[in-house]
Amino acid sequence: MNVVIVGMGIIGGSFAKAIKKYTNHTVIGINRSEAPLNEALAVGAIDKIGTELDLENADLIILCTFPNAAINFIKENAVYIKKHCVVTDAAGIKSKICPTMVKLARENNFIFVGSHPMAGKEKNGFGVSDADLFLGASYIIVPCEAPRYAVNVLYHLALQLGFGGIRITTPEEHDKMIAFTSQLPHALACAYVLSPSCPNHNGFSAGSYRDVSRVANINAQLWSELFLENKEPLLDELGTLIENLTQIKNSIELNDEDKLRNILKRGKAVKEALGE
Amino acid sequence: MNVVIVGMGIIGGSFAKAIKKYTNHTVIGINRSEAPLNEALAVGAIDKIGTELDLENADLIILCTFPNAAINFIKENAVYIKKHCVVTDAAGIKSKICPTMVKLARENNFIFVGSHPMAGKEKNGFGVSDADLFLGASYIIVPCEAPRYAVNVLYHLALQLGFGGIRITTPEEHDKMIAFTSQLPHALACAYVLSPSCPNHNGFSAGSYRDVSRVANINAQLWSELFLENKEPLLDELGTLIENLTQIKNSIELNDEDKLRNILKRGKAVKEALGE
Structure with a gap:
C-alpha cells in the first residue's frame, strides 16, 4: 500500500516508523512544518515527503493531527483523494469527528474508518516517536458506515504493528469509555498537582504520587479541545x-x-x- | 543489635528479611498469629520467635502493626522494655501516635523515634514481603523528643537497608504531606473505580487508567483507620x-x-x- 501519514508528531512519527519496521508499505509524510519531515526522511521513517498530489495514489491515509486540524485537512484536500481510499484518524474522541468525516467521505468517494491508538508518552513531537510505541497497546476501530473490507485494512495493519488488543465499537461507546479511562485521569492529574502541597512533595512521596500526577504534564491545547468535544460523557x-x-x-x-x-x-x- | 520486630506482615517481614540480608543484627519476630512467624523462621527472615522476655534484651524494637495495635502493644509490654531501648513504628500517620508514644517512653525509660518507610505493595502479608522492598524508597524519621544518637540508630539502619532518601521532620509536617502524597491517591483510586464505567474498561484503557486505579486494591480496615487519624490534613x-x-x-x-x-x-x- 501507499500510506500517507498527515502529522509527524509522536503518533504520526510512530506510525511511520512502525509501518517501515513491520511492513513493506510505502510511507509518505505530510506535515505543516518541514523540520519533522526532514528528520523523518533522514532516519528512514518515511520514503518521501508528500504533497497533495500524493493523495491521488494513497491507499490509506492516517490523520495524526489535532481533531479539528484533521477535519480541516480533509475539507481542503478531499478532491485529491482517490476513490475507495481508506482514511482514518487517530483522535481521542469520535462522536464529533465521525459524522463530519462520514459526510465528507460520501461526498468525495473515499472511505472513512475512525480509529484510536491507545498509546502515547508524556512528551510530544517526532523526536519521541518510536516504532514500538504500539506494542501491546489497545487499538479501537470505529467503523461508522465503512464496509467490512476497509475495517479489515486497519485491523490487519494494527496486528502487524503489534497492537495488543483490537476493539471495534461505536463512536458513542468509544467516547463514553474514553471519558472514564483517559480524559478523567488527565483532568484529575492536573487537579491533583494544583494542591499547594505539591511543590514540597519530594521525600514524602512514593508510587501513588508518581502514578496519579504522571499525566499532568499535559498538552493543554490538545486536551482542552478533546475535553470540550466530549463534553457530556466527561461531565458525567x-x-x-x-x-x-x-x-x-x-x-x-x-x-x-x-x-x-x-x-x-x-x-x-x-x-x-x-x-x- | 538485637532487633525485635512486632508484626510479620509485608512491612515487618521486609524489615526482617532486609536486616538479615544487609546487616549482622539478630532479628526476633513477634506476631499475634503463629503462621507468619513459623514461615519467617523457616526462610531465615528471623533468628527466633520472640516473647515478652525478648524485649528485655532488645536494642531496637520496630512496630509494624496497625497504628492502634502498636500503641496497645507498647502499653501492655512497656514494663519489659530495657532502659534506653530505641522503639520505632512504621505507621503512615504520626501526629496521633507520637505524643502517646513519647509519654509512654518517658514513663518507662525507653526512647521513641517515629518513622515511616514509604514502601508497600498492593498485596499484604508476610508472603509478599521482600528484602529489597525498601531499595530507593523514602524513609521519614520523626524524632519527636528523641536524642540525636537514637535518631542516628534509625538513620544508619535505613542507609544499610537501601532506602533512597531519608527525611527528618515533625509529626505535623509528615501528616500534612502524607495526606497529599499517599492518602489522597488512595481515596482517589477508590472514588475513581466506583464509576459505573469501570467494569467495562477493558480494551479502552491504557497507562492512565492503570495508574490512577492501581491502589484501589486497598486494605479497607487499615486505610479507614489512617484516614480518620489524619482527619484535618486529609479533609484539606x-x-x-x-x-x-x-x-x-x-x-x-x-x-x-x-x-x-x-x-x-x-x-x-x-x-x-x-x-x-
Whole structure:
C-alpha cells in the first residue's frame, strides 16, 4: 500500500516508523512544518515527503493531527483523494469527528474508518516517536458506515504493528469509555498537582504520587479541545468522581468509620472482580 | 543489635528479611498469629520467635502493626522494655501516635523515634514481603523528643537497608504531606473505580487508567483507620481536589476553553517546575 501519514508528531512519527519496521508499505509524510519531515526522511521513517498530489495514489491515509486540524485537512484536500481510499484518524474522541468525516467521505468517494491508538508518552513531537510505541497497546476501530473490507485494512495493519488488543465499537461507546479511562485521569492529574502541597512533595512521596500526577504534564491545547468535544460523557464522569470523593470526605468529617470502610471495600471489590 | 520486630506482615517481614540480608543484627519476630512467624523462621527472615522476655534484651524494637495495635502493644509490654531501648513504628500517620508514644517512653525509660518507610505493595502479608522492598524508597524519621544518637540508630539502619532518601521532620509536617502524597491517591483510586464505567474498561484503557486505579486494591480496615487519624490534613486535601475538579467541570459546562486551558497549563507548569 501507499500510506500517507498527515502529522509527524509522536503518533504520526510512530506510525511511520512502525509501518517501515513491520511492513513493506510505502510511507509518505505530510506535515505543516518541514523540520519533522526532514528528520523523518533522514532516519528512514518515511520514503518521501508528500504533497497533495500524493493523495491521488494513497491507499490509506492516517490523520495524526489535532481533531479539528484533521477535519480541516480533509475539507481542503478531499478532491485529491482517490476513490475507495481508506482514511482514518487517530483522535481521542469520535462522536464529533465521525459524522463530519462520514459526510465528507460520501461526498468525495473515499472511505472513512475512525480509529484510536491507545498509546502515547508524556512528551510530544517526532523526536519521541518510536516504532514500538504500539506494542501491546489497545487499538479501537470505529467503523461508522465503512464496509467490512476497509475495517479489515486497519485491523490487519494494527496486528502487524503489534497492537495488543483490537476493539471495534461505536463512536458513542468509544467516547463514553474514553471519558472514564483517559480524559478523567488527565483532568484529575492536573487537579491533583494544583494542591499547594505539591511543590514540597519530594521525600514524602512514593508510587501513588508518581502514578496519579504522571499525566499532568499535559498538552493543554490538545486536551482542552478533546475535553470540550466530549463534553457530556466527561461531565458525567467528573460528576460521579466528585460525588464519590464527597462521600469519602463526608464520612471522614463525621467520623463515620463504617461508611468510610464500606466505600473503600466497594472500591477494592471492583478491582478484585476485574482481576487487577 | 538485637532487633525485635512486632508484626510479620509485608512491612515487618521486609524489615526482617532486609536486616538479615544487609546487616549482622539478630532479628526476633513477634506476631499475634503463629503462621507468619513459623514461615519467617523457616526462610531465615528471623533468628527466633520472640516473647515478652525478648524485649528485655532488645536494642531496637520496630512496630509494624496497625497504628492502634502498636500503641496497645507498647502499653501492655512497656514494663519489659530495657532502659534506653530505641522503639520505632512504621505507621503512615504520626501526629496521633507520637505524643502517646513519647509519654509512654518517658514513663518507662525507653526512647521513641517515629518513622515511616514509604514502601508497600498492593498485596499484604508476610508472603509478599521482600528484602529489597525498601531499595530507593523514602524513609521519614520523626524524632519527636528523641536524642540525636537514637535518631542516628534509625538513620544508619535505613542507609544499610537501601532506602533512597531519608527525611527528618515533625509529626505535623509528615501528616500534612502524607495526606497529599499517599492518602489522597488512595481515596482517589477508590472514588475513581466506583464509576459505573469501570467494569467495562477493558480494551479502552491504557497507562492512565492503570495508574490512577492501581491502589484501589486497598486494605479497607487499615486505610479507614489512617484516614480518620489524619482527619484535618486529609479533609484539606480532599477539599482542594474537589474544588479543582469542580473548576474543570464548570469550565467544560460553560464551554470556557480559555479557563479550561489555563487550569491544565497551571498543572503542567507545576510538574515542569518539579522537573518531572
